[in-house]
Amino acid sequence: MTTDASPSPAHGSAKHLYQRHQAVLPDWLAVYYADPIELTHGEGRHVWDAEGNKYLDFFGGILTTMTAHALPEVTKAVSEQAGRIIHSSTLYLNRPMVDLAERIAKLSGIPDARVFFTTSGTEANDTALLLATAYRRSNQILAMRNSYHGRSFTSVGITGNKGWSPTSLSPLQTLYVHGGVRTRGPYADLDDAGFIAACVADLEDLLGHVRPPAALIAEPIQGVGGFTAPPDGLYAAFREVLHERGILWIADEVQTGWGRTGDNFWGWQAHGQNGPPDILTFAKGIGNGMSIGGVVARAEVMNCLDSNSISTFGGTQITMAAGLANLTYLLEHDLQGNARRVGGLLIERLRAIAAQLPGVREVRGRGLMIGIELVKPGTDQADPDGAAAVLEAAREGGLLIGKGGGHNTSVLRIAPPLSLTVAEAEEGAAILERALRSTQF
Known part of the structure; x- marks a missing residue:
């Protein structure tokens, strides 16, 4: 994670915003991270939060930012x-x-x-x-x-x-x-x-x-x-x-x-x-x-x-x-073809990483729609706590990903904008590898 600017005093801290969020919005309205972040702007495959931290976005607003953030044509x-x-x-x-x-x-x-x-x-x-x-x-x-x-x-x-x-x-x-x-x-x-x-x-x-x-x-x-x-x-x-x-x-x-x-x-x-x-x-x-x-x-x-x-x-x-x-x-711009090419490289890279980690049950997906299923090492039992820990560690490393799964939310979900470059795919995979290893997978 890199910091490009200080938070604006006019907006207040993310912690204060979260307190306001909790006071007026439903308890069941899910937010990511123990300390939720406020995203203020984006460009290409990157976004910035209110604290000035820059992230590589591998989730795209739950697959909605399909092409790129702030795409000039749009x-x-x-x-x-x-x-x-x-x-x-x-x-x-x-x-x-x-x-x-x-x-x-x-x-x-x-x-x-x-x-x-x-x-x-x-x-x-x-x-x-x-x-x-x-x-x-x-x-x-x-x-x-x-x-x-x-x-x-x-x-x-x-x-x-x-x-x-x-x-x-x-x-x-x-x-x-x-x-x-x-x-x-x-x-x-x-x-x-x-x-x-x-x-x-x-x-x-x-x-x-x-x-x-x-x-x-x-x-x-x-x-x-x-x-x-x-x-x-x-x-x-x-x-x-x-x-x-x-x-x-x-x-x-x-x-x-x-x-x-x-x-x-x-x-x-x-x-x-x-x-x-x-x-x-x-x-x-x-x-x-x-x-x-x-x-x-x-x-x-x-x-x-x-x-x-x-x-x-x-x-x-x-x-x-x-x-x-x-x-x-x-x-x-043939973004479908880019999803096939860059996504294929990313899946293979993630599978090579997973082969060394007993807590990864499976890396699956197609194109730029990839899931990493986590289990408690040595078992076939889902590990939602482990998935939450990797999500936090990835954010700390400057990467935003999602999670899901039918077995207690133990799948890391990766779905970057379809204009993702090979270099960005490699950068994201490296951050994710560090996050997985740091949480003892």
């Missing part, structure tokens, strides 16, 4: 749009919204696609659930174990990670299926083909006992769950079973979309042998920090609602301007 687009009109709602024609919808519809791979914009991934998944249940006339949803889909009442009701599901009450009936976690659970010892076959057999058996559900919702790579993923082809095999019964497939691309996995533009494309999903949700990185979420579905599904609706803030002009500029930059 900053300019936002500023110019703010000088014209910021917001009008969807009750009026909105050129930036139509422009971005046209581009996303084409990129989605869904035929005859329609796009609806929201302000977050939670709201996008809510909308997808509304569409699926209305289209299928069923409130029964299939979801993956260890999954996370948002913080609203409906999305909490289908989340398969108890650490992020504060209530069992739900307007939906949710059934959880196997397959989201490759290296834990009853099928972990099977090879990939056997794993897929067992998960498909489990799904078929489940469907034989219940009325046909509306949809299966699944993250191609589980985000909050610790960047876990099934073998390629699992969801293609699932889709075949679902399609025979008219059940929809919703791909939750809130964290995996826009080339982050390197190999594909969308996470579903690793499972696309039987065609695209019926519904795709997105958010996080498309706005590069601006609040954009959305749903893509084929027209038949999107248009199934028989009542009026609007979005007050979804698709507002200023966020659409940011999304258009960010998407253009991402495509023109």
Whole structure:
């Protein structure tokens, strides 16, 4: 960690700000670090806190700063749009919204696609659930174990990670299926083909006992769950079973979309042998920090609602301007390819480090979406205290990372902006190695 400036007296200390935070915000509003930090500005892959400390950012505001901090192209687009009109709602024609919808519809791979914009991934998944249940006339949803889909009442009701599901009450009936976690659970010892076959057999058996559900919702790579993923082809095999019964497939691309996995533009494309999903949700990185979420579905599904609706803030002009500029930059600079190249190097570097540390169970991921699962040395038992200690040590060393996992939050989550350089990847890996070693892994 480097210090570039003294804290501004006008703002006060981070400790004082945290005291104010605790006095007016919910106790369940999670913050990182024993001594939380206030980030005041960023540039490229770096951010600075109110104390003047500089950090290499390997988490990007929970995968939202997808391209770079203070990207000039996005900053300019936002500023110019703010000088014209910021917001009008969807009750009026909105050129930036139509422009971005046209581009996303084409990129989605869904035929005859329609796009609806929201302000977050939670709201996008809510909308997808509304569409699926209305289209299928069923409130029964299939979801993956260890999954996370948002913080609203409906999305909490289908989340398969108890650490992020504060209530069992739900307007939906949710059934959880196997397959989201490759290296834990009853099928972990099977090879990939056997794993897929067992998960498909489990799904078929489940469907034989219940009325046909509306949809299966699944993250191609589980985000909050610790960047876990099934073998390629699992969801293609699932889709075949679902399609025979008219059940929809919703791909939750809130964290995996826009080339982050390197190999594909969308996470579903690793499972696309039987065609695209019926519904795709997105958010996080498309706005590069601006609040954009959305749903893509084929027209038949999107248009199934028989009542009026609007979005007050979804698709507002200023966020659409940011999304258009960010998407253009991402495509023109081949950030998907950069994620594949630099992410591949980073994963191999981290695996070499992990091979020397008994407390690291697995390094997994694709592109710039990497998880390091920690366990108590000599066991297969999750070590959330160890993960918390590494998080603190990495911050002290000048690196910001995340954490997650379905087994007591014992996975370090690494998801830098997609413009990460090889030198920055090596710098981050070196800091992380020191953090792991200093906490006796």
